[in-house]
Amino acid sequence: MALRTLLSDTVGGYRLTSAEGRLLIEANDRDILAVAAAADEVREERVGDRVTYVRNQNLHVTNVCKNLCGFCGFGKAKGAPGTYLFGRDEVQRKARLAVGRGVTEICPLSGVHPDFTVESYVDLIRWIREVAPDVDIHTCSPEEVSYVAGKAGVSTREVLERMREAGLGTLQGTAAEILVDEVRAVICPRKCDTATWLRVIREAHEMGIRSTATIMYGAGESGADRVTHLDRLRELQDATGGFTELVPMSYVYQNTPLYRAGLAPPGATGREDILMIAVARLYLDNFDHVQVSWGKVGTKMVSILLLAGGDDLGGTMFEDEVSVDAGAGEASYMNPAAMARIANDLGRRLCRRSTTYEILAEESAV
Numbered sequence: 584m585a586l587r588t589l590l591s592d593t594v595g596g597y598r599l600t601s602a603e604g605r606l607l608i609e610a611n612d613r614d615i616l617a618v619a620a621a622a623d624e625v626r627e628e629r630v631g632d633r634v635t636y637v638r639n640q641n642l643h644v645t646n647v648c649k650n651l652c653g654f655c656g657f658g659k660a661k662g663a664p665g666t667y668l669f670g671r672d673e674v675q676r677k678a679r680l681a682v683g684r685g686v687t688e689i690c691p692l693s694g695v696h697p698d699f700t701v702e703s704y705v706d707l708i709r710w711i712r713e714v715a716p717d718v719d720i721h722t723c724s725p726e727e728v729s730y731v732a733g734k735a736g737v738s739t740r741e742v743l744e745r746m747r748e749a750g751l752g753t754l755q756g757t758a759a760e761i762l763v764d765e766v767r768a769v770i771c772p773r774k775c776d777t778a779t780w781l782r783v784i785r786e787a788h789e790m791g792i793r794s795t796a797t798i799m800y801g802a803g804e805s806g807a808d809r810v811t812h813l814d815r816l817r818e819l820q821d822a823t824g825g826f827t828e829l830v831p832m833s834y835v836y837q838n839t840p841l842y843r844a845g846l847a848p849p850g851a852t853g854r855e856d857i858l859m860i861a862v863a864r865l866y867l868d869n870f871d872h873v874q875v876s877w878g879k880v881g882t883k884m885v886s887i888l889l890l891a892g893g894d895d896l897g898g899t900m901f902e903d904e905v906s907v908d909a910g911a912g913e914a915s916y917m918n919p920a921a922m923a924r925i926a927n928d929l930g931r932r933l934c935r936r937s938t939t940y941e942i943l944a945e946e947s948a949v
C-alpha cells in the first residue's frame with residue numbers, strides 16, 4: 584500500500600528521495616509491474632506516444648585501450664594480437680560510408696589509446712568534419728577529455744574548446760559506468776573518478792556542449808549504487824539542463840574478464856532491466872528521455888522496456904563492435920522498419936530524431 588501511494592504521488596509530480604529510489608529499485612513480485620506502470624504513465628505525460636531513434640553510425644578508430652576495464656571485451660593492450668589503429672584515409676572512408684547511409688550522427692567510439700593526445704582527437708574530429716560537414720559528431724567521454732588534458736598539462740575546458748573548434752557536436756556521456764568510486768575501483772580502476780566525470784560534463788554543459796548520460800549496470804553493483812548514480816545525474820541536470828537523455832546499458836558479460844574471473848554475475852536479470860528503466864524514468868524528473876538499448880538487451884526485451892518508461896531506441900548503429908565483442912548477439916544494425924514494427928505493435932509511433940531530439944520524420948512499418 585505504501586508503495587502504491589508513493590508511485591501515485593510520483594506520477595503526480597512528487598520528487599523521489601534516494602531512500603525511496605532504493606525501495607523502488609528493490610521491488611519484487613507484482614510490485615515490479617506497478618513500478619513499471621507508473622513509469623509508463625510518466626513517460627506518456629512527458630513525451631506522448633512517440634518512440635524515437637537516430638540514424639547513426641559508430642566509428643571505431645582503435646581497440647587499443649590503456650584502461651582494460653574488467654567489464655569490457657573490446658579494449659586490448661597495445662601490441663596484443665588483433666589490435667588496430669586507423670588513420671585519416673580509413674576514418675574518412677568510414678565517414679563517407681556513413682554519409683551515404685543518410686546518418687545524421689557519427690559516433691567515433693574507441694579504446695583510450697595510451698599514445699593519444701589532444702591533437703589525436705582534434706585531428707579525428709576534423710577528418711570527419713571534412714567529409715561529413717552536416718552530421719553531429721558525437722564523441723569523446725570525460726575519461727578521454729581528462730586523459731589527454733592531463734598528458735598535455737592543460738585544462739579540460741581548453742580541450743573541450745579545441746574539440747568544439749574542430750567540429751565536435753555533442754559529448755558522449757560514456758565512461759560513467761557507476762558513479763560510485765568504490766564500484767569503479769573494481770570494474771574500471773584506471774578510469775577517471777566520479778568527481779572528474781561530473782566536472783568535465785558540467786564544464787561541457789556550461790560551454791553549451793550538450794551530452795548524453797549513461798549508466799552501465801548489472802556488473803555486481805547494488806541497487807543503492809544505481810540510485811546514487813541517478814541522484815548524481817539528477818543533481819547535475821538541475822544545475823545545467825545539458826543532458827539530452829539517459830542511456831542505461833545492461834552489462835553484456837559473456838566475453839569479459841570480470842565475469843570470467845568469477846567477480847561479476849552473468850549480467851542483469853530481466854527484473855533488474857525493467858526496474859532500471861522504470862526507476863530511471865521516475866527518479867530523473869528533469870530528463871525527458873530514457874533510452875532502451877536494443878544492442879544490450881535484445882529486440883524482444885525492447886517491447887517490455889518501452890512499457891516500463893523507455894521512449895527512445897537509440898541508433899540504427901551500423902557498427903557496434905563494443906557490444907558484439909563483449910558477447911551481445913545482435914548489436915550491429917537495426918532497420919528502422921523493424922523499430923517501427925515494435926513501436927506500432929505497442930500502439931506507439933516511431934519518429935526519427937536528431938542527436939538533440941529534434942523530430943525529423945515519422946516512420947512507418949513495412
Ligand code: SF4
Binds near residue numbers: 652
Ligand atoms: S570500456 Fe572503454 S575504457 Fe574500458 S577497456 Fe573498454 S574501451 Fe577501454
